[in-house]
Amino acid sequence: MKKLAKLVSITLVSGLISSCTSEQVPVKNDRIVTNPIDLNYRFQPNDxxxxxxxxxxxxxxxxxxxxxxxxxxxxxxxxxxxxxxxxxxxxxxxxxxxxxxxxxxxxxxxxxxxxxxxxxxxxxxxxxxxxxxxxxxxxxxxxxxxxxxxxxxxxxxxxxxxxxxxxxxxxxxxxxxxxxxxxxxxxxxxxxxxxxxxxxxxxxxxxxxxxxxxxxxxxxxxxxxxxxxxxxxxxxxxxxxxxxxxxxxxxxxxxxxxxxxxxxxxxxxxxxxxxxxxxxxxxxxxxxxxxxxxxxxxERRLGLFPVVVSEKYGMYALTTFADYPFCIPDRKVDFEKEDINMGWNLLSYKKKVSSSLHFEGYEPELANDENVETWWAAQTGNAGEWLQIDLGKPMEVNAIQVNFADHNFNVHAPHDPVFYQYYIEGSTNGKEWTRLVDEEKNLQDAPHKLHTLNVPAKVQYLKICNTKDMEGSFSLFDLRVFGQGGGKVPAEVTGFQALRDNNDKRIYRFTWNPQENVTGYILRWGIQKEKLTHSMVVYENQYEARYFNRDSEYYFSVSAFNENGVGK
The missing domain is CATH 2.115.10.20 (Glycosyl hydrolase domain; family 43)
Structure with missing residues (x-):
């Protein structure tokens, strides 16, 4: 996701998507990734x-x-x-x-x-x-x-x-x-x-x-x-x-x-x-x-982050939207000035969801809550189990990240590849469906796969359906949808306050006025006013953080974001 001034138009040219960098160098779909890295993470031998x-x-x-x-x-x-x-x-x-x-x-x-x-x-x-x-x-x-x-x-x-x-x-x-x-x-x-x-x-x-x-x-x-x-x-x-x-x-x-x-x-x-x-x-x-x-x-995964090493601002990894789609450059890039993020916004957060029968405590609403620590789980692993998201209105979808949760699995190393088979459909009215992703013959162990569409699809409904009988449950940490909402970015945040704890200067408490039409907020900070090198995504209008240096002084900013981009 980019700030408004940096939003990039997506142009299809012979199966290529225009680059996420300012120079608009074409990028192949297979160089577009996100975090966690999609690997065949091994099931452990014990516990x-x-x-x-x-x-x-x-x-x-x-x-x-x-x-x-x-x-x-x-x-x-x-x-x-x-x-x-x-x-x-x-x-x-x-x-x-x-x-x-x-x-x-x-x-x-x-x-x-x-x-x-x-x-x-x-x-x-x-x-x-x-x-x-x-x-x-x-x-x-x-x-x-x-x-x-x-x-x-x-x-x-x-x-x-x-x-x-x-x-x-x-x-x-x-x-x-x-x-x-x-x-x-x-x-x-x-x-x-x-x-x-x-x-x-x-x-x-x-x-x-x-x-x-x-x-x-x-x-x-x-x-x-x-x-x-x-x-x-x-x-x-x-x-x-x-x-x-x-x-x-x-x-x-x-x-x-x-x-x-x-x-x-x-x-x-x-x-x-x-x-x-x-x-x-x-x-x-x-x-x-x-x-x-x-x-x-x-229970862990791996992440990959671009790093800036600056004579003026020191070293810092770019992690703000590192779990949104970005491209791996095939050239030297100045990460301090060029944004490798694809400019696709999260469309699925807390949208209306429905599913086949699920276990109590693993409701479908947990499949789009932006929290890998919770997940939706169908009652079986049978073919036909499904989950559906209603985006609220037709939106341009560029990519879908499928994060499988392996609920009720009984797999331990050493083991053969554990693979899912499924398809994802899109619809503008919930009645006529077009297949966007076909993994019915998949034989790859890919638990966090990012599907980048060759042609963006304008749809309101998305449905993932299991096509392989398997042990355990068909389950998803999250089904994450990225693209363009087609509306306005949020207004500038007002009422921002950063209060330091008088008894423990490692602690700050932040509040601001709640904004309309937002997905969440980006709280940024750093020790140099002109370069805030850290960030935190927050979904409410308040936040307490205890990870600051006792003897350092900080600068802060907050901005709101939604499915259309980031506000001022």
Whole structure:
């Protein structure tokens, strides 16, 4: 979604949609994505049946992006960051350990994961499952490891995952079994009394230290950005912060505008324990953990966010509408000035819904509430189960994101691909229907698939119907519809107040006058008036946040948005 001044007209040219960037370079439909990333998230071997992937790391190697994530039984590769190929892995015995990390060194990719005894593996051809163990000489116990290779080919190793212990780092010699050179240094301590975002809890409210974890290092213009996550992976307020220094092992200074990767609102929240990398065109991205945490506190997904690294404004990930459709550029892009969002607005939020018979507590209204923690579930998994949304009037639909909830499944790893078969129809009157999406012969495990229509459809009603008998229930976290509402954007918000708590300056409380004809509001903030680098999507006209720095001063703004765009 764009501000009014940046709305882009959608033009169809030989099956292409005009670019979401200001230069109007054509973009293929298969480069349009959204979050969470649509992957074959694996069901876990134990506990309640649920999918999981988290703690991602991603590097470009020999023409492909390779992405590893916790508890995935393998890894993925991609040529374009949009389409992913899964590679099952059995030759790494520690593949089931949490928090993997990888290192590109010479013509080889190295892997290790979180464990008490570091075991490292290598593969010059990771498109094949042919990993070999390295004779490792690294002797320090570690959790949440991270490799970093400097421009001079020197390699450093970082780790940390604790509510007590600091983030640590040491130089290592990859030519000598990753033997540590010198003693490890403590680099980041806990400071939740100063930094509200390090405090655990759904709203940073628990009176204890959070977990500092998941380090990662990025070098930009000669400076080293040491990243870390806090306060816990199960919270929407999970984010990544930065310390910056002139040496890979510090000393490091806290970046006041932390956390740089943060997404507490929207359909799916969380943007922590991630990895910042550069694509083949030189653009920065951040891949991170996103949370569901209902069936299990480690029920998680992955998100991909563009990153700005600015000499003036520092580093920040663009997360405001990161769960709306955006395009993956095929060129160098200035993310500070060019918007890669497609300009399609959410049309489905809390519109009238109906469905086949459902379970109590899993009503159809939960399938368009913009909340991945709730879902609709039909009473069976039989063919013919359905859900329908009434948009209220005919609107131009450009894309539909289908988010399957796997309700009442009894699937555990190892398992075959779990795939849904279905179709989606559209109608202007609820009587005559046109098929917009046909997945009746689908054999791909795609639980968060974004269907981008080749030709926008002007419809008022949308209906998804199951066509495959399956165990469990046909169920949806949300059926999300994107396009153009054809009306007016909301008026400028009035009565905005930001009040800081007198007893705890980490807490702000915001209120404003309720607006008519709105979907929700975007609250923005930052430490520099001309660049508000953070945002939160709010659906009411009040909000309390506890994730601010105790000693920092902030600027704020609020704007309303609806199915037509964003107001002033």
């Amino acid at each position: 309640e049946s649920r999918r999981e992937a988290a703690d991602p790391v991603l590097e470009y190697f020999k023409g492909y992006y390779y992405m590893f994530a916790s508890k995935s039984g393998g890894y993925w590769r991609s040529e374009d960051l949009a389409k992913w190929e899964y590679i099952p892995c059995t030759t790494i015995p520690t593949m089931e350990d949490y928090a993997p990390t990888i290192l590109v060194y010479g013509d080889t990719l190295y892997f290790t994961a979180s464990s008490g005894n570091t075991r490292i593996y290598k593969n010059a051809h990771p498109e094949k499952d042919t990993w070999e163990e390295v004779d490792t000489k690294f002797e320090f116990p570690q959790h949440d490891p991270a490799f970093f290779k400097d421009d001079d080919e020197r390699v450093y190793f970082y780790w940390g995952c604790s509510d007590v212990d600091p983030i640590m780092g040491v130089e290592v010699d990859p030519k000598d079994g990753f033997r540590a050179i010198g003693e490890p240094k403590a680099l980041i301590q806990h400071n939740c009394d100063k930094y509200g975002w390090e405090v655990p809890g759904k709203n940073n409210e628990e009176p204890r230290q959070g977990w500092n974890e998941g380090p990662c290092v990025l070098k930009h213009n000669g400076r080293y950005y040491l990243q870390y996550a806090a306060p816990g992976t199960q919270y929407r307020i999970y984010g990544d912060g930065n310390y910056v220094g002139d040496n890979p092992l510090g000393p490091f200074e806290y970046v006041e505008d932390n956390p740089f990767s943060f997404k507490p609102g929207g359909f799916i929240g969380g943007a922590g324990h991630g990895h910042t990398f550069k694509d083949k065109y030189g653009n920065y991205w951040h891949v991170a953990s996103m949370t569901i945490s209902v069936r299990h506190w480690f």
